[in-house]
Amino acid sequence: MIPGLKPKEATAIINSLVGGVVPKIGVQHITVGRSTEVEAFLQALNDVKNGHSMVKFWIGEYGSGKSFILHLLNTVALKQKFVVAQADFTPDNRLYSNDGKGRALYAAIMDNIAIQTMPEGGALPVLLEKWIEQMLLKTCQEHQIPMTAIRDAVHLPKIEANILATVNGITEVGGFDFALVIMKYYQGFIGGDDQLKRNALKWLKGEYHTKIEARQDLGVREYINDLNYYDMLKNWCKLFVSMGYNGFMINLDEAVNLYKIGTAAMREKNYEKILTIYNDCFQGKVSNLFLNIAGTLDFLENERRGLFSYQALKSRLETNRFETREIRDFAQPVIRLLPLDHNQIFVLLKTLKDIFEFNYSVSMTVTDEDILFFMEELFNKPGASEFLTPREVIRDFLSILSLLRQNPSLDKKQLFGNLVVHDERPNDLLLEDIEEL
Structure with missing residues (x-):
């Protein structure tokens, strides 16, 4: 049993690694070397x-x-x-x-x-609303307004002034439009206007393609483009730090x-x-x-x-x-990044077997000696020293576990003997001697 491993993490680890990609969550459980x-x-x-x-x-x-x-x-x-x-x-x-x-x-x-509470991404709206709540609290404290009354329309100018002043104070290039769009998001948030919120979020995420679209939807002069996106990333960095x-x-x-x-x-x-x-x-x-x-x-x-x-x-x-x-x-x-040595790969495969068993609630008949035999067979194959990567080792091992789970009568050693090493390097890299266009 892996301490702290959650079922969702186990499933993500197994499914992702079988697919040849890195899981978005749970990687700390398979960190070796x-x-x-x-x-x-x-x-x-x-x-x-x-x-x-x-x-x-x-x-x-x-x-x-x-x-x-x-x-x-x-x-x-x-x-x-x-x-x-x-x-x-x-x-x-x-x-x-x-x-x-x-x-x-x-x-x-x-x-x-x-x-941390949304490790798989998509956290930008949550961050914006967290920051807006901070602005509401700040406005309450500065103007001695009760929190129960701060959302009243009469206080809107004070909140908007605070948003503009705060954002303009921490941003540089493009700060005015950046602040204006965040204020539009606030207006949609406080007024229940989901379309205005979506438009503001679309701008902040760089999904507008022309100035005309941005001006029609939000009344701003600029949009995030190839020339200014790095400045916007720096603005976001400052805003995130200001949130804590x-x-x-x-x-x-x-x-x-x-x-x-x-x-x-x-x-x-x-x-x-x-x-x-x-x-x-x-x-x-x-x-x-x-x-x-x-x-x-x-x-x-x-x-x-x-x-x-x-x-x-x-x-x-x-x-x-x-x-x-x-x-x-x-x-x-x-x-x-140096490649993992054989001892580290052995530890990794043992860990993956434990995660596999936890994910499928099974007990596999694969022993430490079987894992060593699998490694010996694989690493002694022609081309292993040149082409074999941890990704291929992991995928082959989990594929065999999957077959054994569904077909317990299969001969493990025969499966290990059928392993083949492939050259996984992409063949579409441009060669050095290709003439530059």
Whole structure:
């Protein structure tokens, strides 16, 4: 039995891992071999809590645990009273764009806002209403109005003035429209106008595509777009801190999609945006912001297409030359994720067997010796040393458990003998020698 494991977490873990993805909840129960990384992350989180900002790059090969570590960081940060959000880079979600792809990344981030009581995302309306309640209390205290009377229409101008003054006081670029839309959300909230609330939320989440739409629905001059979305993220960070949260952590996965951008000029613009954010964080231009980016070794080190192709980033992100496999420096911006060793994988598989049994309320006849035999068979297969990833090991193990649960008479050793190692690396990466468009 896994201490503290909830049925919902067990189901999420099993279903997600069988599907080859990382579960959104419960990852702390399957954390093996990452204690030093987590300890270093906690120290960095404490620095951000104290007003600093941070950018970390989590680098590893396909299936090495990059997505897992980001979900684990989410869990840790939520417990430390951070607002967290996660999004993936895709061909349509980028840091820099002139055709809506930057705004699309912002929208994905805002759609996945999470807090400890809502770890799976969708927490933005809850946060807004929490902040509005704080504004109501503040107005009551300043004007000596009873809480029972603060929602009366006569007090609306005082509350709106407080909202505008507070938001304008903590925001910078785009602060006026940002404050105005939050006030519109308040008006919908206090007046029971659900459509006004939806329109305001649509604007705040970056879902308007033109100024005309935004002006018609909300009377604002601007909308969140490719040029200003980063400023809006900084505004949100300040607003979250003003609510009492310790900071805003954003995790961006699948950074290989920046590496795969076909044109060198557009790729460079995206790397330039990374440099801007990096400099803002480490030069103290922004507070309480923590950005994690996960990508492959090529995304980092490839000198033609990766971050190292941009000299200003290469000079900042080169690994501590005194670091070795045994002596790690987790304080540097780049954290290289080493693969789990066989002992760690054994512990992980034992844990997954316990979770599987808990999820299905069964007792499997799979012993420790069976798990060792499974590992021996798998790791001795042709291609295992080159292609085998923790993701494939986990998926194969859970697939066999699933078959045995439904067909108890099956021969375990025969199933283990039928294991095959596949090359899971994507075959659509652009080769270095392809001519730039």
